[in-house]
Amino acid sequence: MSAHPPHPAYDLIVIGAGVIGCSVAWHAATLGAGRVLLIDRGGIAEGTSSQSSSILRTHYSVRENVELARQSWSVFTRFAEYLGDDEAACGLNRCGYLIVAADGDRGEAVRASLAQQRALGIEAAEVDAAQAREILPLLITDDLAVFGHEPEAGYADAYLTATAFARAARRLGVEIRQGEAVRALTTEGSRITGVRTDVSTYCAATVVCVANVWSNPLLEQATGLPIPLVAERHEVMAFEAPEPYLPHYPVLKDMASASMVYARCYGRNQLLASAGLVGHATDPDERQADVPLDVVAELGEQVAARLRSFETAGVASTWTGLYDVTPDWNPVLGPLPGWDGLRVGFGFSGHGFKLSPAVGRLLAQSALGLPTDVPLAPYRYERFGEGRLLVGRYGKGAVS
Numbered sequence: 001m002s003a004h005p006p007h008p009a010y011d012l013i014v015i016g017a018g019v020i021g022c023s024v025a026w027h028a029a030t031l032g033a034g035r036v037l038l039i040d041r042g043g044i045a046e047g048t049s050s051q052s053s054s055i056l057r058t059h060y061s062v063r064e065n066v067e068l069a070r071q072s073w074s075v076f077t078r079f080a081e082y083l084g085d086d087e088a089a090c091g092l093n094r095c096g097y098l099i100v101a102a103d104g105d106r107g108e109a110v111r112a113s114l115a116q117q118r119a120l121g122i123e124a125a126e127v128d129a130a131q132a133r134e135i136l137p138l139l140i141t142d143d144l145a146v147f148g149h150e151p152e153a154g155y156a157d158a159y160l161t162a163t164a165f166a167r168a169a170r171r172l173g174v175e176i177r178q179g180e181a182v183r184a185l186t187t188e189g190s191r192i193t194g195v196r197t198d199v200s201t202y203c204a205a206t207v208v209c210v211a212n213v214w215s216n217p218l219l220e221q222a223t224g225l226p227i228p229l230v231a232e233r234h235e236v237m238a239f240e241a242p243e244p245y246l247p248h249y250p251v252l253k254d255m256a257s258a259s260m261v262y263a264r265c266y267g268r269n270q271l272l273a274s275a276g277l278v279g280h281a282t283d284p285d286e287r288q289a290d291v292p293l294d295v296v297a298e299l300g301e302q303v304a305a306r307l308r309s310f311e312t313a314g315v316a317s318t319w320t321g322l323y324d325v326t327p328d329w330n331p332v333l334g335p336l337p338g339w340d341g342l343r344v345g346f347g348f349s350g351h352g353f354k355l356s357p358a359v360g361r362l363l364a365q366s367a368l369g370l371p372t373d374v375p376l377a378p379y380r381y382e383r384f385g386e387g388r389l390l391v392g393r394y395g396k397g398a399v400s
């Protein structure tokens with residue numbers, strides 16, 4: 001028997017069954033893509049999607065991101081209906097988002113972003129300290145001057161979301177192959193013609209590569225283009241304090257803390273927290289890394305300075321996850337210059353989940369040669385060479 005059995009032709013092959021790839025595959029099927037293959041070297045959402053804090057907000061200083069997050073939020077709030085699957089769930093908790101800052105540049109950036117949200121029709125109010133304490137009774141406000149509240153926000157579950165998209169895609173006829181790694185993209189002249197896996201070779205009219213931190217070798221080898229993407233380790237931890245952090249308490253972003261901490265309810269009473277700073281560049285194949293005690297202590301101190309009762313909190317668990325980071329912390333979406341038959345989506349850093357419904361639809365539209373709902377031009381690869389980075393008032397980093 002041949003090592004490479006005969007292979008069928010697909011209209012579309014999607015590499016990577018994370019939340020982005022599953023969303024691309026489902027949207028492509030709904031847009032009439034024809035024969036679609038979604039392929040992953042592991043299982044559905046076993047990559048960085050399973051590590052996500054899964055926070056949903058439209059608060060960004062980059063206007064394009066606000067729009068994608070807004071479109072995505074409208075999907076998360078009617079997820080089962082959108083997927084046409086009564087049993088589909090994304091685990092949404094609409095607890096809202098509270099961003100706090102001291103006076104100064106960060107406070108002004110918060111105000112500007114709130115104003116931009118409002119200009120786009122999003123409910124995003126500046127509240128005072130007393131109102132903020134009503135929204136989040138544990139909040140210590142002494143050193144704070146700016147409080148932004150976005151009621152239509154919260155968090156969900158990236159794993160549930162990805163698997164729901166995958167199931168709905170399968171029902172529409174998408175073929176899903178798990179445990180099969182793509183070793184290379186196949187090319188003919190300046191066209192990507194398919195993929196070679198460790199099992200077979202499949203040809204396709206278009207390949208969408210959404211392999212997150214593992215995108216570089218596939219794309220660089222096939223196109224010869226440098227892919228400006230690094231894998232960064234981020235540490236996440238769950239604290240448990242005498243007073244619970246209740247599920248209806250908002251997601252908290254503390255721009256006044258040294259690490260720009262973000263936090264939310266975890267389970268029914270714990271607090272998930274992490275730093276909103278640059279992480280440590282690392283090997284994309286790192287599964288889990290130790291979280292050093294000094295890192296736990298540093299974050300714990302900042303949490304305790306912001307939330308009553310957390311000065312005596314214990315650490316319940318810690319884990320690490322990988323961000324796929326581009327030079328401006330925003331994704332590349334669309335084709336790569338000089339290449340036909342290829343669309344890419346990488347570089348989501350810490351905000352790919354909240355954009356995944358809209359990004360999946362846009363990449364599917366682009367791959368099928370359809371007009372995209374919003375222009376992909378701001379997210380094009382060429383922006384790095386042109387010095388037109390996609391950066392807003394917050395500058396480069398996790399808030400974007």
Ligand SMILES: Cc1cc2nc3c(=O)[nH]c(=O)nc-3n(C[C@H](O)[C@H](O)[C@H](O)COP(=O)(O)OP(=O)(O)OC[C@H]3O[C@@H](n4cnc5c(N)ncnc54)[C@H](O)[C@@H]3O)c2cc1C
Nearest residue numbers: 016018020041047048049052053054055182321352353354
């Ligand atoms: C700690 C942490 C916290 C986060 N918090 C948030 C948050 O609060 N809100 C938010 O919006 N976003 C957050 N994110 C970001 C968000 O989770 C990611 O942007 C999103 O999950 C990325 O999805 P993906 O499909 O691009 O990647 P992945 O889920 O990593 O999927 C890529 C897939 O490609 C597969 N693959 C790779 N190489 C190959 C190959 N050669 N052949 C076949 N398959 C391959 C992998 O197995 C993997 O399944 C966070 C991320 C982390 C790590």
